[in-house]
Amino acid sequence: MIRLIEKGCTTNLKGFKSEYGFVEGLIRFDKDFSIQLEPKKKIEKKYDSSEKLVCPKCKKGEILKGKIAYGCSNYKIGCDFIFSFENIKKSAYQLLINFDSLGKLKSSAQIKDLYSSEELIGKQIIAVVNTGERNIGSFISECLVLGITIEDGVSLLKPDLKTTDGIQVV
Numbered sequence: 001m002i003r004l005i006e007k008g009c010t011t012n013l014k015g016f017k018s019e020y021g022f023v024e025g026l027i028r029f030d031k032d033f034s035i036q037l038e039p040k041k042k043i044e045k046k047y048d049s050s051e052k053l054v055c056p057k058c059k060k061g062e063i064l065k066g067k068i069a070y071g072c073s074n075y076k077i078g079c080d081f082i083f084s085f086e087n088i089k090k091s092a093y094q095l096l097i098n099f100d101s102l103g104k105l106k107s108s109a110q111i112k113d114l115y116s117s118e119e120l121i122g123k124q125i126i127a128v129v130n131t132g133e134r135n136i137g138s139f140i141s142e143c144l145v146l147g148i149t150i151e152d153g154v155s156l157l158k159p160d161l162k163t164t165d166g167i168q169v170v
């Protein structure tokens with residue numbers, strides 16, 4: 001029940017970058033969303049594990065992945081930013097999305113504010129599918145569902161007209 005964005009659709013993707021920059025203040029998602037909306041060349045570069053994510057609280061430290069949470073490298077000098085994997089799981093749905101010829105991919109989407117799980121069933125959405133796998137706690141997210149942040153939460157993007165599943169965004 002999906003449309004998808006495949007590699008290289010940079011024109012469409014760039015439009016979402018700034019919108020997603022404000023997702024719930026969850027730096028990891030936040031940052032990933034931005035990254036994934038960049039052209040493929042940059043994605044590969046940015047997915048390098050040496051890429052640094054800046055702490056949203058002190059704006060100086062680097063986000064480190066611990067055993068049960070993300071934290072700030074400046075914790076020793078007073079920054080108490082922490083975001084547990086448990087919280088990420090609580091604020092997100094774990095979706096299974098049918099991309100037709102590409103198969104079914106799992107995704108973690110932070111859209112609980114505006115959607116019940118029932119109304120998501122069968123809904124067509126737009127997603128980036130060349131993101132690679134990302135661990136969200138113990139959940140493996142295989143694609144990125146696109147949305148925009150509005151007043152009350154994240155609103156999903158969808159095609160204006162109903163389409164067949166698995167179509168590429170042009």
Ligand SMILES: [Zn+2]
Nearest residue numbers: 055058072079
């Ligand atoms: Zn910090």
